[in-house]
Amino acid sequence: MAWLQLTQENQLEALIEESKNFAVLIFKHSTSCPISHAAKMRLDDQLSFLNESFKLYYLDLLSFRSVSNLVSERLNVHHESPQVILLKNGEVIYDESHLDIQVQELLDQVS
Numbered sequence: 001m002a003w004l005q006l007t008q009e010n011q012l013e014a015l016i017e018e019s020k021n022f023a024v025l026i027f028k029h030s031t032s033c034p035i036s037h038a039a040k041m042r043l044d045d046q047l048s049f050l051n052e053s054f055k056l057y058y059l060d061l062l063s064f065r066s067v068s069n070l071v072s073e074r075l076n077v078h079h080e081s082p083q084v085i086l087l088k089n090g091e092v093i094y095d096e097s098h099l100d101i102q103v104q105e106l107l108d109q110v111s
Contacts, residue, residue, distance in 0.1 A: 003027070003058035009070050016074075018055060019087035023110045025054040028061050028068055028083040034090050036082035037099055043084075054086075067089040086110075 006015070006026060015024050022072040023036040027043060047056070061068035061081055075087075081099030085094070086109055094109050096102065 002097050003056050006057040006059040006067060006071075009067050012067070012070055012074055015055075015057065016087060016090050019096045020090050023054050024057065024087040025106065026057045026059060026071065026087070028059045028071065028079075028081055028085070030063055030081040031060055033081060036100055039082040043101070043103065047106075053107070061076070 006012075015026070018024055027040065029040055047054070049073055058069065059068060068079065071077070071085065073094050075085060077083075077092060077095045082101065083097040084094070084101050084106065085092055085095050086106060088109065094106060096105070
């Protein structure tokens with residue numbers, strides 16, 4: 001899967017704008033958490049053929065804590081890890097964490 005790295009605070013506004021033309025998925029990942037690792041593996045396995053449906057961004061929240069905090073604040077979502085946040089038309093349309101992350105629900109949002 002071709003994850004783009006979300007590493008800088010100034011990328012967030014660009015992602016929001018980008019979502020007006022293409023669905024943007026942000027995966028907030030804690031590299032020290034086994035549940036987060038399992039969620040990422042599940043996404044990698046089930047979304048590998050869907051690079052055309054989403055622009056995929058990966059946020060290592062331990063390395064980029066300020067970016068993670070800004071995502072939560074700017075998008076008005078509660079911080080979780082692992083967490084997926086799906087943006088479309090500049091708005092959050094899906095926000096789930098842990099084992100509640102459902103690939104089919106993500107797909108339903110963009111179809």
